[in-house]
Amino acid sequence: MGAGHSHRASRHADRLEVARGPRLTLLGALALAGIATVIGLVVLWPSGSDVDAVTSKVDFAAPGVTFPTADVKAVQPACSGDQSGGGSGGSSGSDCGSIRVTVAEGAGQGDTVTVSVPPQISDSGLTVGDTVVVQRTPVDGADPSYAYFGTSRTTPLLVLLAAFVVVVVAVARWRGVFALVGVVFSGAVLWWFALPALLVGSSGLAVGLTAAAAILFVVLYTTHGFSVRTSTALAGTFAGVLVTAGLGVVGTQATRLVGVSDESAGVLSGMVGQLDFAGLFAAALVVAGIGVLNDVTITQASSVWEIRAAAPQMTRRQVFASGMRIGRDHIASTIYTIVFVYAGTALAVLLVLRLYGLPFEVLLATEDITQEVVRTLASSIGLVLAVPLTTGIAALVVPGASGRDDLPE
Incomplete structure (x- = not known):
């Protein structure tokens, strides 16, 4: 510097x-x-016990929530009515502003789901074959729900x-x-x-x-x-x-x-x-x-x-x-x-x-x-x-x- x-x-x-x-x-x-x-x-x-006493009180997510990685199988453009994405293109279909992914590692491995993503993500160049991190939340008596968490950039x-x-x-x-x-x-x-x-x-x-x-x-x-x-x-x-x-x-x-x-x-x-x-x-x-x-x-x-x-x-x-x-x-x-x-x-x-x-x-x-x-x-x-x-x-x-x-x- x-x-x-x-x-x-x-x-x-x-x-x-x-x-x-x-x-x-x-x-x-x-x-x-x-x-x-x-x-x-x-x-x-x-001391380690003092640090643990502070960190143990804080949970990033609810119990049972996991963050597996998933492979992107399809990317839909941002919805045309969403003005926050900044993209020139857009779609008005039911799947607009979403990506279809298959869980590759972690809980729910093999699940294929469609998750919504912010318009900025749709316009960021995300493409088929990329890896993302999804948030998997268990639901009592039903299939777990999935949400986009972030793009894997490792x-x-x-x-x-x-x-x-x-x-x-x-x-x-x-x-x-x-x-x-x-x-x-x-x-x-x-x-x-x-x-x-x-x-x-x-x-x-x-x-x-x-x-x-x-x-x-x-x-x-x-x-x-x-x-x-x-x-x-x-x-x-x-x-x-x-x-x-x-x-x-x-x-x-x-x-x-x-x-x-x-x-x-x-x-x-x-x-x-x-x-x-x-x-x-x-x-x-x-x-x-x-x-x-x-x-x-x-x-x-x-x-x-x-x-x-x-x-x-x-x-x-x-x-x-x-x-x-x-x-x-x-x-x-x-x-x-x-x-x-x-x-x-x-x-x-x-x-x-x-x-x-x-x-x-x-x-x-x-x-x-x-x-x-x-x-x-x-x-x-x-x-x-x-x-x-x-x-x-x-x-x-x-x-x-x-x-x-x-x-x-």
């Missing part, structure tokens, strides 16, 4: 000898952060995933492999720690910061190697995360955000009473920001190392100024990334609000718009401040001018 800058320092830059004082100070600070992360994981890690998604892995490994080689390992670890932290901890009512901000710290420690060192340069980037990322989290909390309180703005939040509100939605928003803000912050801080740390290797006579102040010139370009391009990513995820909401034609100051009163504004501004400020923070840390850590290690220059 970056601007295409190189994160790899040259061999000459990697051979720079960092003085013992700055190195121990940096590593000591990171060690304290690591200890705090471990404590956070131990304290916040939910195969194309697996193909796309395989293409992604192949491209990453082919282009980035071992660094790509390590990056993929980091992605898998990040998903594991979110799935096995962050989500259960949030479900049992733990502080959203504490969970978000702990999960982010655990992810960053593993991802940065795995992908970029154990070095003082990587440690500098990690310290700068932590600083940016703390700024982002702090601004998110202040912005949430100042704007009186409640954290409930979409259907998923409404479902959670009804099923998980102890969930703190304001804290959930803060956690989401922290997790969403670490990727862009990581890109910026690694670039800045590498830039400072390269500058020092290329110009050993420059003072620390000059190294900082030179690194900031690179950072300003990176800030400009990455800010666009943040804005467009958030705008893309909220595009449907923006379309609906644009359709209403309300004044902008009225739109700002809606939870949806305010959440995106706070999310974008807090992340952007944290990103911008992470650049001088990381550059400053790196300028203090790299060797002094002409190989001298004295800090005051």
Whole structure:
């Protein structure tokens, strides 16, 4: 999610000898952060019984309802009187807006039934031979009823995933492999720690910061190697995360955000009473920001190392100024990334609000718009401040001018 800058320092830059004082100070600070992360994981890690107590109260469907897969045998066009499908064609027959399927696996295997589908599904390109998931509901004293649940997309998604892995490994080689390992670890932290901890009512901000710290420690060192340069980037990322989290909390309180703005939040509100939605928003803000912050801080740390290797006579102040010139370009391009990513995820909401034609100051009163504004501004400020923070840390850590290690220059 970056601007295409190189994160790899040259061999000459990697051979720079960092003085013992700055190195121990940096590593000591990171060690304290690591200890705090471990404590956070131990304290916040939910017990399996607590998670089960929450999830056991929630049933996705009524008892006996199953979701077998079925093969599509026939597809009827959307009914001509249905205006919500957006298709140009239509049918007025009794079977319009339906598909005929045969259950291939699961309960009811071999049953052939006709189920109605939304007009969007009829117009989506669904064809004979595709696989869908149907909802099978048992009925006392009668044949079970079937309804369309969704289209099976496992195969194309697996193909796309395989293409992604192949491209990453082919282009980035071992660094790509390590990056993929980091992605898998990040998903594991979110799935096995962050989500259960949030479900049992733990502080959203504490969970978000702990999960982010655990992810960053593993991802940065795995992908970029154990070095003082990587440690500098990690310290700068932590600083940016703390700024982002702090601004998110202040912005949430100042704007009186409640954290409930979409259907998923409404479902959670009804099923998980102890969930703190304001804290959930803060956690989401922290997790969403670490990727862009990581890109910026690694670039800045590498830039400072390269500058020092290329110009050993420059003072620390000059190294900082030179690194900031690179950072300003990176800030400009990455800010666009943040804005467009958030705008893309909220595009449907923006379309609906644009359709209403309300004044902008009225739109700002809606939870949806305010959440995106706070999310974008807090992340952007944290990103911008992470650049001088990381550059400053790196300028203090790299060797002094002409190989001298004295800090005051």
